[in-house]
Amino acid sequence: MTCPTTKPGMLNVHLLPHTHDDVGWLKTVDQYYYGILSDVQHASVQYILDSVIASLLKNPARRFIYVEMAFFSRWWKHQSSVTQDTVRNLVRQGRLEFVNGGWVMNDEAATHYGAIVDQMTLGLRFLQDTFGSDGLPRVAWHIDPFGHSREQASLFAQMGFDGFFLGRIDYQDKSNRKKMLKMEELWRASESLKPPAADLFTGVLPNNYNPPKDLCWDVLCTDPPIVDDPQSPEFNAKKLVNYFLKLASSQKKYYRTNHTVMTMGSDFQYENANMWFKNMDKLIRLVNEQYLRSVKKDDFFPYADGPHMFWTGYFSSRPALKRYERLSYNFLQVCNQLEALVGPRANVGPYGSGDSAPLKEAMAVLQHHDAVSGTAKQNVVNDYAKQLAAGWGPCEVLVSNALARLSQSKQNFSFCRELNISICPVSQTSEQFRVTLYNPLGRKVDRMVRLPVGDGNFFVKDPNNKSVPSNVVMVPSSYSKTYQWELLFPASVPALGFSTYSVTKVSGRNYQAGNLLGWLRKPKSRVLVIENKYIRATFDSGTGLLMKIENLEQNLSLDVSQGFFWYNASTGDGKSSQASGAYIFRPGGRRPRPVSRWAQISFVKTDLVQEVHQNFSAWCSQVIRLYKGQRHLELEWTVGPIPVNDYWGKEVISRFDTPMKTKGQFFTDSNGREILKRRDDYRPTWTLNQTEPVAGNYYPVNTRIYITLMVHRRLLVDDQRGVGEALLETDTGDKVRGRHLVILSSVSDAAARHRLLAEQEVLAPQMVLAQGSSSPYRSQAAPKMQFSGLRQELPPQVHLLTLARWSSKMLLLRLEHQFAVNEDSNRNLSSPVTLNVEGPISYPAPSTLDPTSVTLRPMEIRTFLASVQWQEAN
């Protein structure tokens, strides 16, 4: 940050004037921006920015840092060009400085790294476009998220930040760091990237992000301002200055340098910046930061702010919103790619005006640490969902325009947004329809398509007009009160391209080959088995529970029992008044209760799928499924509405019991990317005093692993962390369905399996339906039923992280090596890989500076801007 000259040999106190503006929490984003609903929370960002700018202008010595571009960019749009010029000057002079600079200050537990990169891009790009290099932040600033992932630090390091400031870390960790003078250290945030690529100076702020006690001079505070008139009965200047000096030197004790920082601001402060600045003007002596030597390699999860107060509940809070965020990430990448592939004709086309910007912004907003984290108020959560939904619309138009262009045909495209509840009018009512699948990955995918249909027979044809086998199977009885059917057929979609399948209904109950009808049946023997070429899963027909999984290829077998349990959410007890809530997970006891010790089961077996349907209770059921050719077992659970009429909040988990000897060790991903080793009741950098044997061992999981997984929660009391509402979702959030994919594999093969599977789950093919057949579009040529945007598939190591339009003549391209060092020994996928991005010919010894030849080392992300010229239709 831009500070006045420091004084060596003296204690330098850095006063950091800042405001922390949540992009939604107790109020929606628009309510915060304008300052609506002041009775819910007094907070208005428009006034904060008005006020800060005015105050900065009054005294050139004043400084301010601003963080959230979701708000700043909106405010900027509303300013006159005179004001904009004034602000540009302030930024140039370092009087207004941006830190972090993302669209939001994203959550670090429930976010996927791709979405983090996207939201940072949106914010930083706004700054670059508006202020040039003057506006680019030098430090990252995550002063409110509830724990910190290593991946976040790695990403920030790779983005070029000089430092990273944290607010919340575990209270024991912090106390230890103070003692050991480790409040500042170097974070080595990747085991794969070569230092210093993922090294980042990381400082823990002394008082989270709040001002020191008694020195909060905001309209939202009640601390007395400095009264420097000795005649006034309220004269306090002398006392306050003494206090401040004492505070600074006692705080300095925990840091190695002669520098100590005080965060002068907090949530939505500086609405009347004059109050702050007028009082701080008397105290300001800002100086520069210095670096330190100790190194951190793990992360800051889980976060506890006191005994029994583990912020591990939000890893699972509002699973429906979390799922919607992931679906939207998937769809946004599709939308971005098609915009990049097709160019301006994707934006203006036969379906109207298509636009990726609203979904980009909505997705960026969803990364906020009270959004995808599930810790906002219910009405704010509803608004987040609404923002996503509003973003989908113009992206659907864009995708339609692009597909029309690429396929050279105009179809009645229809996006079935309600497939999760088996609703899709086109497939359910049409005699004939087309299914176009777009694959956003750099490699071809094979996938089972599943669509709700009316009871009947269907013919399915592939892009080459060849017949494809299909089944119609019954959905679980718990899904629907009436009989309900879904059509199944295997599809194959080329890299960065689409395939179009045609489906025709055959009237009458005409059971012919390739269209087997799968009726639900009751098991008759003691054990029930589902299997395919690769996997066998065995169930106990008596209890209805999974007993064993076998990997038939590798000849592995694991006894495993799986079922659903719930913890009685604590509402406080003798040890602590802490309740379980949106943030905090605190089970009432160590042992969860089973939802049921057994499940009613039935099964479906066709040539394409084998499923066991388990019904645990009126509000808890599961389908365990094996598709033909699938190498993992899929467990699709449906939980909710969780009953709370006994006045007990419930935290529902899916538990896998196995006889594996793990010594309490397990592994979890970091924002869906690198993997961290965990150990029960253990922290790598300090001696843990474990106060919560369950909650204190929860870690965020985005894409992989676990032994117990919390799936849904419904709570009756607030956990006193500010949201002021019990996590008691009704309506959209009360009943949730999710899937767990289980891989049983040898160590040598595991990484290849879970990396490539996760990629396919996160970036699944996008399905677009169209009634009837297609009509030609802008050409007399026959419609294209299949397309790929790549001349050659990407090798399995390489993930196409981003392909999006950057400007009218530029594309943004991010390529990522998606394996860590030493992760894959089977196929050598953990080695560096070199791509020729221009054509099929690879140069023998490519320079890393040669843009046509790109070498990626394990876990490396490389970003490119490429000139582009879109071809007119051939």
Place this chain on the structure above:
Amino acid sequence: MTCPTTKPGMLNVHLLPHTHDDVGWLKTVDQYYYGILSDVQHASVQYILDSVIASLLKNPARRFIYVEMAFFSRWWKHQSSVTQDTVRNLVRQGRLEFVNGGWVMNDEAATHYGAIVDQMTLGLRFLQDTFGSDGLPRVAWHIDPFGHSREQASLFAQMGFDGFFLGRIDYQDKSNRKKMLKMEELWRASESLKPPAADLFTGVLPNNYNPPKDLCWDVLCTDPPIVDDPQSPEFNAKKLVNYFLKLASSQKKYYRTNHTVMTMGSDFQYENANMWFKNMDKLIRLVNEQYLRSVKKDDFFPYADGPHMFWTGYFSSRPALKRYERLSYNFLQVCNQLEALVGPRANVGPYGSGDSAPLKEAMAVLQHHDAVSGTAKQNVVNDYAKQLAAGWGPCEVLVSNALARLSQSKQNFSFCRELNISICPVSQTSEQFRVTLYNPLGRKVDRMVRLPVGDGNFFVKDPNNKSVPSNVVMVPSSYSKTYQWELLFPASVPALGFSTYSVTKVSGRNYQAGNLLGWLRKPKSRVLVIENKYIRATFDSGTGLLMKIENLEQNLSLDVSQGFFWYNASTGDGKSSQASGAYIFRPGGRRPRPVSRWAQISFVKTDLVQEVHQNFSAWCSQVIRLYKGQRHLELEWTVGPIPVNDYWGKEVISRFDTPMKTKGQFFTDSNGREILKRRDDYRPTWTLNQTEPVAGNYYPVNTRIYITLMVHRRLLVDDQRGVGEALLETDTGDKVRGRHLVILSSVSDAAARHRLLAEQEVLAPQMVLAQGSSSPYRSQAAPKMQFSGLRQELPPQVHLLTLARWSSKMLLLRLEHQFAVNEDSNRNLSSPVTLNVEGPISYPAPSTLDPTSVTLRPMEIRTFLASVQWQEAN
């Protein structure tokens, strides 16, 4: 106010941006100014003014009005000369305008008109000195006081205001005015002054002083700001504009012109003025006011804001503070006069630096409508008292310097501030001491001096060294636990001058002539009589109560019984939840309960005084007294601490029962000046629906009359008017003593009696004691024991309202005709009177423009600035 051009034929909506800054209420003045104790009330005037100025600078179309000079002048002092110049420009351009412009917005019920004039002078003078004529307010603005006195309107008219805006008037009155289109009318505020001298355009604001519902855009409000972005889910601009227009036209219906006003602001608003202005900028269309025709002649007391909600409690709330304010008024006039008479040597002299400014400012602050009204929080009341006490100090030095100068002697002056509790170390312990009495009136006064002394004999000598009769009498047993004595002697003090008396203690119990010792005795016959040449009062020895008063001069006799009663303060009942509190008087029933049906009595009779001491209870006693030569009966009551351990709040009254046939009519003064006729259960301008037969007939009384008088109150619950504290004084306020002076007189003589008596009570001689004898000061001449600042006494019609130094070469002089027209028929005191202010020779036909000859008509106040040159000591 300075408004843009209006549009004839259209509805013109005047948006009036304003802040209402109480000079003390829930917080002290300094706490409000700086913004201390935000948890008590979020309010900080320093930030309000900072913010308003900044916002005005942003847009030349913006306007603001400011009211309270106590705050503004302080803020002004803290500004740089650059800011001061900027503000001067804003004032010159009419963008910042002052209204009212007094030091405070004074209370209208409990204030004395002299103090009102003083506090307005302090504020207006600051404006004149700072901004010249640009700064002078054109309208008066009393939008919060709890009822409005006619005298206030008269004074404002005489000060030259063009209009007067009111906020609070009785809800029935307001409803009637709306119906009758009398929300604006001409107030003819004096029956004596010739129209239009006391005529003032008076407008009742539509919504007290608050913004219309839903249009409050302050940091303290929760109304949504205008969202004019149609894309925002919070878009509301259209709805708000429609609402505003509807509101304006429905509001306009109650006014006769095409103009309607909306007060855009409230208590301590505009701390972040940008919020208000940013939203108002979209709505502003300011226009000019117009006058109306109907005429009001009465006042706006009592004020009720709903059935059962009469704001008549504050007439008596905190009687100790009210008394202290009156004493301070008296002392300030003495201080002012001596400063004027002596010049700079009063400020710097043998006693140090004397200064009248602190007491002037403290007294101005005390006029605030939450100060002398008794409606501030207890700690704020304590601060008010502290401010007065702090003001007394430098005035005492000034008075000492002045008396030394005028008497040409230096004495050990001592100001006995605790005479009310019979404490004065000098008189109680000295063998010899002097008593100097300064008389601030334009006429000589004769007065009984009363000083606490030790038991013994005293010789008293007058200024001419002649012996003066004196008595030592016992004080009532209820005053003190031990025997306690007070010395009495008659003194005479010349106009605007002083007399010094010498007192010498005679050792031993030497009962000699002129020093009769008055022991308390018990009555022995059935009736007890006290009397002097003019009055006889008769008591029933059985009940101990007053039975009869006789005017021996006029041969009048009135049966009158007097005693103390209390109302059980309502805490709400079935009719209304309204409780009695600091503002509201609401007795629990119509009939008060007697403190006691009888009193224990004893009496004192000496040649100088006759007293009956009544003891009603442990916390209620009274002395009824007749001094030699006194034409009124004095009733000095002592009440408190009012017991509330029965959990009943109590409102204690002194009730006079007489067989007089008054038809419910009575008369009360208006701020101690003109008199208004009252009638039980009646309002002159509308048909009253009386909901509170007791509280609804209470009127403020400052100097005269009544049938029942509330003397003290102690309440256990708050009355929900914002102060948030029960009126439950402890410590300084719990025990209070007061005096009622009763005159029994013929109508023709009454005015002369009560006018001149009130004048003497309000401006009593100031007593200064000095131990030992005097030493010469700056001259070898003998000390002067007597002095008068006037060559000739003023005639009885003329009251010297103000004599004070205005500047180093100017004096401020206010002369007042203190009789109303037709009030005195006996001595023709209600006629105009002409004074020659230069010398004893009166011109035969003086022009009113001739400054040396001043004609005063009944109730007229005339103000002069006079050049002055102080003589060096002769």
